[in-house]
Amino acid sequence: MTGANKRVVDVLGNVYELEKELGCGGQGTVFAVKNGNLAVKILVDRSPARRTHLRQQLTQVRMLFDIKKLAIASPLEMLKPPYVGYVMELLTDMVPISKLINPPKNINCLVEWYLEGGGLRRRLLLLARCAETLAQLHGKGLVYTDPSPNNIFISSDVKNDDIIRFIDADNLQYASSSSSINVYTPGFGAPELVTGKSGANTLTDAHAFAVIAFQTLSLVHPLMGDIVNDGEPELEMQALEGKLPWIDNFDDNQNSTTQGLPRDIVISPNLRILCKSCFEIGLKEPRERPGIAQWAEKLYSAANFTICCPECNSTYYANQKNCPWCHYPRPTFVQVRIQRWEPLQGHFKEKTPLQGLALTSYEPLIVTSRIVNGRTGVDSHNHNIELILEEENIKVRSLNGQCFWLTSEGNPRVEKEVGDRWVRFPVRSENYGSWLLHFGNLDYSHRVATFNLISGENV
């Protein structure tokens, strides 16, 4: 079936005219439906047994939970024979995330293509959303079973960085019942799935996601180094079975590669730690692999520490001295450190910040509930506070009707309430000392932000 101008009919008799092919995997193909926010998945296997199995799966998925609250394309109706498949809700103008991983063959410049796809920050934020959705599924005792770049869809608008949908809802399984399921997309199956030692579980989901994240950021498969790409086909199998070191293993570089973007530009230090655990000890010891929730947290944090280049408008990590894409010097920015504050002792609970955010004068910084109180899931994206840098002053206001407090540690100590009107304060001041923005009542333990002005590199 080629899709264009084809029609399929669902069990209720509704007719769907199929348009372009959206994605194709081992199990089937997904087509957009003309005039509607719908897509149709048609399975390769048309046997009556597969139909019965699919019907059971979809009935089960509908009963599982309120699927509409998650970024999963909800299944609607089964198709009538001769096809085996189903109709699902899918926003128009979505493309598989593989579009950010596999550059077309005829491109002149890989970096240009990377930046045209929204660059680093967009990739981090979209991946963070994907990890968040998988974490929500895992939190409900479900396993997705087959995450791959062909069944995660993103908005085709490169300005959008928060719309994602997992298709293939028929893959969802209860963690307890999935142990016998051994479905994976080649390249994304965890070694224990590839070798048949285990069925799908949350840790195999975590491996597949880690590969997708690494590839989306650096444009190279973490296990496919030069000896695999240039060697015998058996080496590829060995790599996917976890028998070779990953490409960035500093202690054993036999499978290293010069392919892909430089890792220090696209993989933050915290993401590097997750990759290392996943692709070193985690290849053989699934339990050592970082869980999906950690990926969500570190991906959001990495995105928050990116700044926008005033010269080329691309985004990069604020720890770089120059824009890695155009080499324009990094502008002045404020490092916003988030820490826990203990009111009784009047000091920080831990010295190491929970997170660092970057604020430049080129764009406002929106502080969400994830940062203010460590929320996860849907509520974590609520906007709480807006910060704007104007030369060496910061303007701050509340965005959610709640009051926050700004205190200075100088002498005399100053305390200002931050409501929906802008409050301005100097990032550094001899009179006031450093400022703290309290995210909670001063009498209770809460998170605070501190501000450190980092001068720009000379132009």
Ligand SMILES: [Zn+2]
């Ligand atoms: Zn630049």
